[in-house]
Amino acid sequence: MRNIFTVIADMILTRRCPGCGEPVDVFGKSDICETCLPGFKDISDKMFYVADIEYLKAVYSFTGPVRHGLHRFKYRGDGGAGAFFADRIAEMIKKEKFFNENCVIVPIPGNIEKTDREYVQAEYLAKRIAKKLKAQYVCDAMRKKKSVKSQTECGTLRERKENIANAFILNKEAANKLEGKTVIIIDDISTSGSTVSSAARTVKKAGAEKIYAACAARTPTRKETGKKYIVKCPPEMRTVYVINRE
Numbered sequence: 106m107r108n109i110f111t112v113i114a115d116m117i118l119t120r121r122c123p124g125c126g127e128p129v130d131v132f133g134k135s136d137i138c139e140t141c142l143p144g145f146k147d148i149s150d151k152m153f154y155v156a157d158i159e160y161l162k163a164v165y166s167f168t169g170p171v172r173h174g175l176h177r178f179k180y181r182g183d184g185g186a187g188a189f190f191a192d193r194i195a196e197m198i199k200k201e202k203f204f205n206e207n208c209v210i211v212p213i214p215g216n217i218e219k220t221d222r223e224y225v226q227a228e229y230l231a232k233r234i235a236k237k238l239k240a241q242y243v244c245d246a247m248r249k250k251k252s253v254k255s256q257t258e259c260g261t262l263r264e265r266k267e268n269i270a271n272a273f274i275l276n277k278e279a280a281n282k283l284e285g286k287t288v289i290i291i292d293d294i295s296t297s298g299s300t301v302s303s304a305a306r307t308v309k310k311a312g313a314e315k316i317y318a319a320c321a322a323r324t325p326t327r328k329e330t331g332k333k334y335i336v337k338c339p340p341e342m343r344t345v346y347v348i349n350r351e
């Protein structure tokens with residue numbers, strides 16, 4: 106039986122599970138509900154090789170409730186889930202040997218001419234992460250070219266790579282904020298790592314000394330899951346692409 110105190114506490118302090126979005130016990134130990142908890146696979150102890158950066162780290166494997174939570178954040182603007190993932194990324198970065206307060210936090214830019222979900226999203230994460238870490242936050246050092254499609258519109262791995270290869274333009278006026286600095290690129294989800302690589306090459310032009318990347322989640326490779334990935338393809342194409350994300 107819920108007593109009046111619990112009801113009032115729920116109203117004031119409603120805490121929602123970052124996986125399923127359902128309310129969780131405000132006085133419980135975990136932010137994640139019991140059902141979703143086993144699905145939050147922590148992979149923050151692993152370093153992933155991505156071209157043009159030192160290494161990439163992700164907090165979770167992009168599967169099960171993590172996938173649901175990040176989709177809710179991305180497509181339905183669930184700021185609570187976003188805040189949860191940002192805080193986990195900040196905690197992960199804080200433990201890295203390279204980290205100090207002189208590091209610069211840089212989000213992956215989105216399309217500037219429209220209110221782009223991605224833009225708001227990586228920026229939302231990065232802003233909160235920088236605040237938590239008391240690190241510098243720079244979001245105007247680069248921008249995304251207008252011609253670049255959303256990565257989800259690209260069917261094959263090759264298309265994704267070509268689409269994103271030279272996607273970002275350095276903003277020369279703001280670039281001096283990155284000179285000689287250790288830069289940490291923030292993105293929500295890393296799949297092939299091509300977006301991070303492309304952003305890293307742009308940041309390098311500004312004279313960044315070392316570049317790392319931190320994401321909320323990383324899509325496991327085919328080798329890791331033993332499964333084949335089926336990627337959404339444009340409606341006019343009936344073939345279902347099966348790609349190897351490595």
Ligand SMILES: [Zn+2]
Pocket residue numbers: 122123124125126127137138139140141142170
């Ligand atoms: Zn849940």
